Amino acid sequence: MHRVTVLALPDVVAFDLSIPAQIFGHRIESGRYAFSVCAERPGAVPTTTGFSVQADHGLEALETADTVVVPGFLPLSDPSPAVVEALNGAARRGARIASVCIGAFALAGAGLLDGREATTHWQHADEFAARFPAVRLRPDVLYVDEGDILTSGGIAAGIDLCLHMFEHDHGAAAAADVARRMVTAVHRPGGQAQFARRPLPKNGSGLARTCEWAVGEIQRPLTVAELADHAGLAPRTFARRFVAETGMTPLRWLTAQRLLEARRLLEATDITVDEVAQRSGLGTAANLRLQMARDTTTTPSAYRRAFRAAGHP
Known part of the structure; x- marks a missing residue:
């Protein structure tokens, strides 16, 4: 152990x-x-x-x-x-x-x-x-x-x-x-600035319910207007409240959730990088590579190899 x-x-x-x-x-x-x-x-x-x-x-x-x-x-x-x-x-x-x-x-x-x-x-x-x-x-x-x-x-x-x-x-x-x-944010890259905490929306709020719904719809394109409609708010009001509660824009939060799902798929499956991109809502392998390079400074294939090399199934 x-x-x-x-x-x-x-x-x-x-x-x-x-x-x-x-x-x-x-x-x-x-x-x-x-x-x-x-x-x-x-x-x-x-x-x-x-x-x-x-x-x-x-x-x-x-x-x-x-x-x-x-x-x-x-x-x-x-x-x-x-x-x-x-x-x-x-x-x-x-x-x-x-x-x-x-x-x-x-x-x-x-x-x-x-x-x-x-x-x-x-x-x-x-x-x-x-x-x-x-x-x-x-x-x-x-x-x-x-x-x-x-x-x-x-x-x-x-x-x-x-x-x-x-x-x-x-x-x-x-x-x-x-x-x-621990009721804390799932993942913040190490290169992110120290100064502001990025919490998730408060549990039980309309935004938390909308975030949970969005994660369930992560495979498909989602717009701020759709998220706002689910929360029952005007788009500008929704975006303002979202930034106030999380410290990030709705689209940036969505990208973070898509990357989390992409990493999970790379770890748990042998599907192609193209399929990972589609299932995580990032669309194309090129976009997945771009987003992972920004987030983890690695590629999808290298991430999968490193995960397996560390002794994970």
């Missing part, structure tokens, strides 16, 4: 720690992951919000972890020599190492980000750049995936990063199930 270990440093940001706990440690995922929390020494670890969390393991837990997640912490002090050695040992062993928000300061302090691209909370970007000039900082993106090392931007971007890792492990459909359980 895949072992996910969260390294809680002193004065850990509780929200950051809760993200991998909810995605990898929820009892529903107990058949997929073995989740644990460790610290430099086992015991109570203070958080920035005034309570403590219990770390049942010391740094020896990193010796067997398949994935290590480092949440943010304050103040942003350098990691201890013991933590530096444990993180580098996990990296040498081939563990996947990720940071949430300002947890990137620990990875950079351990030298794991030298010569790599990385991100962190945009409010701390100037300090990060000054302290770690060997890191190619990208302060404007949600997360950076360098394969064995991943970093996320500010706070809620950690959700996107952990869902991204979950999708890599188990596919888009399984990640979508987790996102629905």
Whole structure:
């Protein structure tokens, strides 16, 4: 079973720690992951919000972890020599190492980000750049995936990063199930800007019902006028409310849903790229390739090969 270990440093940001706990440690995922929390020494670890969390393991837990997640912490002090050695040992062993928000300061302090691209909370970007000039900082993106090392931007971007890792492990459909359980957006590409959250329409609202209907009609062309008619609103009113609730236009949201369906079909079927494009409502293979290049910087065929190569059926 895949072992996910969260390294809680002193004065850990509780929200950051809760993200991998909810995605990898929820009892529903107990058949997929073995989740644990460790610290430099086992015991109570203070958080920035005034309570403590219990770390049942010391740094020896990193010796067997398949994935290590480092949440943010304050103040942003350098990691201890013991933590530096444990993180580098996990990296040498081939563990996947990720940071949430300002947890990137620990990875950079351990030298794991030298010569790599990385991100962190945009409010701390100037300090990060000054302290770690060997890191190619990208302060404007949600997360950076360098394969064995991943970093996320500010706070809620950690959700996107952990869902991204979950999708890599188990596919888009399984990640979508987790996102629905958490009532959060299914997928935001890592290159998207940090600054605005993109929630789905509020559950039970007319827009939520219209979105559910649109997903069921994803194979065919849909216009804003049709969506507005389903919601019982004038097109301009619908578009204005949609942007207010989700942060994106109706057509951009539709494209995101079509890409999610395309990824699911690439993972779960052997149908041709042309058929995937038709069934997902993207029309042509050329358009599917264009949209996937923008969204995932890969091609449909390469995405399918990578998914199968990762050990998925």
